[in-house]
Amino acid sequence: MNNALGDEQRDALQELMNISMGQAANSLARLIEAKITLSIPKISSVTPSEFVAMLSSEGMWHTRQSFLGSVKGEVVSLQSRLGCEAIAELMEYQLPLSDTTREELLLELSNILAGACLSGFAEQLALTAKLSMPTVFDPEKLSPDHYRWANTLSMEVEFKIESSQFDSKIVICLEEDSISTLLNRLNSLLE
């Protein structure tokens, strides 16, 4: 099975992600009543070391949650420490944030964004994917040598809330076996 992405497929994936992130942003915007700026999604095939490099950004908190269904994988979120408090205020958290409430906020935010991104994406492709509970994690402890996969399809989107300098990245990563399922669906959509 050829898992390589053609131009047409990349274009389609990008657009699908674009639409799902629009829905995600809309969800969040309704909750916090602030305008969210969207980026153009990045679709790429990444190796374990590229994956680790992608996550090692300073000044970010990380969460992850896996999904299961006709496609499997994980969603990793990166959320800026900057502006965290402002979002907390918008979401009616008590300030100042304690370690516990900050974690709670991060998990809630990433769950909303990841949930909306993934469900929008799966729906358009008539796939199913149910997210598990998100958890906080430390990418420092990741090592590319530990991975059992050679390539994953990463779909990265970025949300910015200009008014509070907050920045959040959602990276959806597909398991190797799921990539071909995805491509099949994509191809039939493009016919």
Next chain:
Amino acid sequence: MTTQSVLENLTAKLPLGVCVLNDQMEVLYWNDFFADRLNISSDDVKGQNLLTLFPNEAKYLKKKINSVFVLNNASFSYWEHRPHVFLFSSSRPITGEETLMYQNIEFLPLDVTDNKVKTVCMIVQDVTELASYYQGQKELSEQLSQEHNALQELNRKLEEAQNQLLQADKMAAIGQLAAGVAHEINNPIGFINSNLQSLEDYAVKLLKLVNFYEKVVHKTQNKTFIALQKDMQERMKYQFIREDMPELVAESIDGINRVSEIVKSLKAFSHVDSSEWQYADIVEGIESTLKIANNELKYNVEIHREYQQQLPKLFCQPMQLNQVFLNLIVNGAQAIVDKGHIYITVSATDNDYQVAIKDTGCGISKSAMHKIFEPFYTTKPVGQGTGLGLSLSYSIVQKHKGNLVVTSKPNVGTTFTVILPILTPEQLLPEASAPA
């Protein structure tokens, strides 16, 4: 069995709380997990508002459930953040020490039509076991890291102690060397001193003799003799010599006296048989210690002495006691930041000796008071203090069956008093033979 009855049976037995709500927060269904704990059956609870049933976390529940209705996206609640959303008692009422159930909760969109969430399902999981396990682990790892830190601290202290011992070794070697040199120097000093005394005597006599001759020459009234004498005296700079010679000799005598003092205190301080028990003069010991400590004291500390007259000699380890006095005096000096005073008082009764060393330094806080005798306790920068001074002093005083007491007032000063009982050699060293 119909699928319906299988499902009913199943939800009843499920070790999970299941509760279905409409968008008015009214309970449509809950399983036995809830029913048993609240004593309200699923039929009876129908239509009741969840938030009035659980008022203590109503705000939180409302926010969570609302977000599911609005966003059509599952939401979660974690025991780490909200351990007891529902105030249920633990699943181990008899053996467990936890009284409240730890819970993870999932809020799921259940019926969704046209992207609109009609009902939300709440699934409550009892994670008390897990939570107490994690908390136990956390405590354990905290304890471990504490022990680890304590070990590291101990290691550091041991290293420092080793350095200190090395330093002490070096000091001892230097002390022996000094004692040897002092001994060697002592002899020449002895004869230089007595020779200088003779020279002084001779000089006085010689000058008297020259005076006498001068007068005799004048008596002759012989102009030639007088002129010759004057000429000779001028050439020899006799006037100058006559004035300078006694001064030179006096200065030399003073100098050699000082040298012999220093040699004496060196000998006294670093005597090879320093730990020997013998009868000793305590004041002498303090004086020689002060000379040693002079460098530390010279600039900012004024020493005041108050020694009782006619003190008896004490059977002791004089060099060890000197060590005690040195520690106390140096501590006192180090406690004085700018300028200050140290008062040394020595007195004795029939029963004991008292040496009080009082300073006008920074004092010792109440909380530090019980720590200062601990080995390695120091407030001084690394390299300056090892924190062994007082503990060593304490053990030396103990060996003399004495006591070391301290009184202090922060910002006023500190007094250390060494109390030494006057005991016989037999009392002090029961098993050892009497001293030589």
Next chain:
Amino acid sequence: MPIPVTIADDSMMSRKAVRRALPADWDIEITEATNGKQALAAVEAGKAEVLFLDLTMPELDGFGVLRYLHEHHAKTIVIVISADIQPEAKKLVDSLGAFRFLHKPLNPEQLSQVLFDVGLI
């Protein structure tokens, strides 16, 4: 004479989706643009009596296109088809004189209804 219509979207898939959603019996001549500048060029060349416009595009985004048209070519009928469906985006689009604001993924029936509303079919 066929009506000149331009579809401006950086995504090939989305342009295709619009093409497919257009009524088969509608007499039109379609021009495609992949960014905002191309879209404006098409308008200037008289190839866009109707403009289907995406908002997130390189070079010049949909808001930029709208702003320009608002000032210079008020007659162009602009139908925005956007992935960004936040109320803020719709408000801005409306204020810039777009005719309709449709959400992606595009619903063909909704599009037909809009075309009907404008009186184009």
